[in-house]
Amino acid sequence: MKQMKKGGTALSRWAEWAGSNPGKVLLITLAVTAILSIGAAMVKMEMTFYSIMPKNSVQVTDMEKITEEFPFASSLVAVVDGRNLPPEQAKATVISVIDALSEDFSAPEYADAVSGVYGTINVDFLEEHGLILAKPDVLDRMTRLYADTALLPFITALNNDLEREYSGDGEALEDDEAQLVSWTGGIGRILGGLADSLGGDVPEKEEIDAALRAYLIGDPYYLSRSENMGLLFINPTYTINDLNPLVRQTDRIERHCKKIAAEYGASAGLTGLTVVGRDEMKTSEQGFGLSMMLAVVLILLLMIIIFRIRSTPLIIGIPLLLGVYWTAGLTGFTIRRLNILTAMYLVALIGLGVDYAIHMLTGFVQERDGGKDFSAALGAAFAKSGRGIITGALTTAAAFFALLMAESDIIRELALVAGMGILCELIAMLLLIPALLGLRRRRLERRRKTDPMLIRKRAVRSDFTAGLGGVVTARPGLIVIILLLTGTLLAVQSPNVELEDNLMNMEAEGLESIELQDLMVEEFGTAPDVLYIITDADNPDILPSMTENLEDLESVKAADAVTDWMPTEAQLAERRPYLGRIRTALEVSAEKNQEVLPDPYSILDELLRLEANLIEMGDLAVLGGTDRAAHALNSVTGLDMDGNKTAESVFDRLFEILESADPEDSAKALAAYDRAFAPILASRVRAMAETGGITKEMLPEIVRETFFSKDGKNTLVTISPRKNPWEGEFRSVFTSQVKTVTDRSTGMILAADQLITIAESDSKKAVAAALIAVFLILLADFRNLRLALITFLPLGLSFGSLFGIMALTGIKFDFINIISIPLLVGIGIDDSVHINHRYLIEGRGRMKETLAKTGSAVALTTITTMIGFSSFIPSLMRAMRSTGIVLTLAMALAFLYSVLFHPALLILAAERLGWNLKPRFGNKETSK
Secondary structure: OOOOOOOOOHHHHHHHHHHHOHHHHHHHHHHHHHHHHHHHHHOEEEOOHHHHOOOOOHHHHHHHHHHHHOHHHHOEEEEEEOOOOOHHHHHHHHHHHHHHHHHHHOOHHHOOOEEEEEOEOOHHHHHHHOHHHOOHHHHHHHHHHOOOOOHHHHHHHHHHHHHHHHOOOHHHHHHOHHHHHHHHHHHHHHHHHHHHHHOOOOOOHHHHHHHHHHHHHOOOEEEOOOOOEEEEEEEEOOOOOOHHHHHHHHHHHHHHHHHHHHHOOOEEEEEOHHHHHHHHHHHHHHHHHHHHHHHHHHHHHHHHHHHOOOOHHHHHHHHHHHHHHHHHHHHHHHOOEEEHHHHHHHHHHHHHHHHHHHHHHHHHHHHHHOOOOHHHHHHHHHHHHHHHHHHHHHHHHHHHHHHHHOOOHHHHHHHHHHHHHHHHHHHHHHHHHHHHHHHHHHHHHHOOOOOHHHHOOOOOOOHHHHHHHHHHHHOHHHHHHHHHHHHHHHHHOHHHOOEOOOHHHHOEOOOHHHHHHHHHHHHHOOOOOOEEEEEEOOOHHHHHHHHHHHHOOOOEEEEEOHHHOOOOHHHHHHHHHHHHHHHHHHHHHHHOOOOOOOOHHHHHHHHHHHHHHHHHHHHHHHHOOOHHHHHHHHHHHOEOOOOOEOOOOHHHHHHHHHHHOOHHHHHHHHHHHHHHHHHHHHHHHHHHOOOOOOOHHHOOHHHHHHHEOOOOOEEEEEEEEOOOOOOOOHHHHHHHHHHOOOOOOEOHHHHHHHHHHHHHHHHHHHHHHHHHHHHHHHHHHHOOHHHHHHHHHHHHHHHHHHHHHHHHHOOOEOOOHHHHHHHHHHHOOHHHHHHHHHHHHHOOOOHHHHHHHHHHHHHHHHHHHHHHHHOOOOOOEHHHHHHHHHHHHHHHHHHHHHHHHHHHHHHHHHHHOOOOOOOOOOOOOOOO
C-alpha cells in the first residue's frame, strides 16, 4: 500500500493518495453504500400536501383522527355528468349510471376497495321518522299545513305558509334552499297529476303516492339543480394515509366509473379529499421523476461539452447519484420518509452536488493544462480549491441545518435531509473524484494511449468571466454604484410580494378532481371543503345549541350533527306536542265528508295564487343568488333566470282546463282526484309523525359512517360554508366567525392556514439563524471581519432584488418556496467564497486573473445549480413550478452580484482603500 506523501495540505495529500489507490477508495465507498442501503430500504414516499401538515397542531391531530375514524370523511365523490345529453334524457341517464355503479361497487369484486356506496338518501328512514327530525318552528308550520289534507284546504294552507315564511325574505329562501328544491319538484308532480285527472285520466293512486313522496321526502338521488348531473358517494377501505391503495384502488374505481358512464353516453369523474391526495401523489412523483431526469441529463451533457472528456458522465455522475443515494439511506435511518419538500431537495442536490465536482475538475484540468503530471495536478487542484469547496458546502449545510430550529416537523425534516444531502455530496465527491480520475489514468496507461487532456488544442478557461474581470478592474466604482442602486430600487418593492394562501392554486393545473370541486359548488351548491368538530358521543346534549349558534353565522350555510338524525331527549320532549297535534288534526280531517264536491273556481283562485307565490320566490332566489332554488321554482312556472316565459308550465295546463271546461265536470274530476289524494297524504304524514325515539342502530348506514367514529366514542359536527372557502377573502371571514363559537374546529383549510403561517414564521427565524451560522463559518475560514462583511453584502442585494422582481412580476410566495429562502443564504454566497479564496491566492491587482481562473468554475456551478432548480419548472405541480422559478431567479441574481459587484467591492476595499483582507491569525499565505 502506498503511503500518502508528506508535505502539502491534508486535502492535497488525500487527493494524491486516492488517485494512486482507487481500488481501496472504491472498497471504502462500497462499504458505506452497503450500510446506507439498509436505511434507503426503509424510506417511504409520502407525496401529498396532507402529509406535510404540522403534526403538533391540534387541528391537524383532529384532522388525522377524522380521516382514520370517520369513514365518510374519506369518501370518493363520483360526479356523473349528463349535460351533453338531450335534456329530456339527462336525468334518467344519470340515475341509471348511479344505480349501475351502486350495484357494481356493492359486489364482492370491490370488497377490498369499497366499504360502502351511497347513491340515494334512505327514504324508508325519512318516511318513518321524517317529522321527529324537524325543529319546533318547522313543526309549527306543519300543524297548520296538514290541518286538513283535502286538496283545496291543503293548497290554501300551502299558499298561506309560503306568504308567511318567504314573502320578500330572500334570506329565508337561502336558508331553506335544499328543502325548497326537493319540495318544488314534488309540487310540480302533484299538479301534473291533477292536470291529467282534469283532462280525463283516471287518478292513479301509485302516481299520486309517488308525487306526494317526492313532495314530502324529495328526490332520493343527489342531483344538480338542472337534474342533469348526480353524485355517488363511495367509501373506500383505505384513507389518504394508505399510500399504496390510495393510487392503485382509486385509479381502479375511477376507471370503472368512467367506463360505466361512457356506456350510457354520459361522463364521470372522481373528487374529494382522498382523490385530490391521489392526484397530488401521482403528479408530484411524475414531476420529481421528470425533474431528476432533466437535471442529470442536462448537467452531464454540459460537463462533456466543457471538459471534453467522454468519461465525464461517470466521473461526475457516479459520486453525484451516490450522494443522493447516501442521503436517502441516512433519511431512512432518521425520519424514514420523503415528502414533497424533502423529495424536491433531493432533486436539487443534483445541481448543488455537481458544484464540488466542477471546482475539482476545473482545477485539475487547469493544472494539467499547465504541464503538471497527474498526481501533482490532483494535489494542486485540491490544495487551491479544497478549502473553498468545503467552506461553500459548510455554509450551505449550515443554512439547511438552521431550519432545525423551526416549529414544524416538516421544516425540521427538510433541514435534516437537505443538510445531510450537502455533506453526503461533498464526501462522495472528495472520495470518488480523485479515485475515478485515477482509474481513468490506469485505463489509458493499459491501452497505451496518451491522455487527451495533454494534447487538446483548447485549454479550459472562461473568456466570458475573464472579460468580466477586465470590466470590473477598469470601473469598480461605477459597477458598485450601478448595482447598489439597482438592488436598492428593487428591494424597495419587496414589501409588495404577496403570499399564496389557496392550497388549490398550488396543485397541478387542469386536475379533474379540483375542477369537479368547483363544479359541485356551481351545480350542487356544495362547498368542496368543510370544517369539522370532534365531540364526545356520551354528551350529545351540547350539539343542538352548538349547531344553532354556528348556523346563526353569516358565513355558515349549514351545521350538521348526529342530533339532526337522532334527537336528544330534550329535543324529543320539545317536538312531541307538535306531532301530537298533527296526528289529532289528521284524525279530525279523516272524519270529514269527503263527498263534498270541490269548487273549481276556488281551486283556480288558489292555483293562481300559488303560481304568483312561486314566481315571486323565484325572483327573490335569482336576486339573492340562490341559484338551485331559483332553477327549481322557475322550472315549475316555465320561466328562465331572467323571468321570461320560455316553456308551457303545469299551471298553464291547469288554467286552460279549468277556464274552458264545464264547472260541474271539473268538480267531479277534482272530487275523484281528491278522494285518492287526501287519504294518501294523511297516511304519509301520519307515518312521518311517529313520536318514538331513534337509536344509533336505527340510523341509515351513511349517517352512522358520517357522524360516528369507528369505535363509537366520538361524533362529528360538519360546518358547511356558504361559498368556496378557498376563494378570495371569504376563508378568513368563515374561519374567524366559526372561532367565535368554538376553537376546536378543524379541516384542510385551517391546516393549510397553519402550515402557511408556520412556514412564514419559521422562514424568518431560519434566515436569521442561517445568516449567523454562515457568518461564523466565513469568519472562521477567512479570519478577517472585514472580508466576511464584504462577502455578505452581495447576498443582501441578491435577496432584495429577488423579492423586488417577485413583487413586480406577480410571483407569489407559497408555503413551499418561502421555505427555500433561508437555504439561499448558504447557496447564494458560495460564488463569493470561491472568488475570495482565489483572490487571496492571486493577490492584489490580479482580479482579472482571479475571475479568469475561478470564473469558469463559478459560472459552471451557477449554471448547473440553476439547471437543478429549473428542472422543477416543467412540473405539473404549480407549487414545484413556483419554487423552481424562485430558486433559479435567485441563483442568477446571486451570480450577477458575485462576479460583478463583489469583485468590484474587493478591489475598492483592498486596492483603493488599502484594507488588509488577509487572515488575522495563522500562517496562511494569501497574497503576493
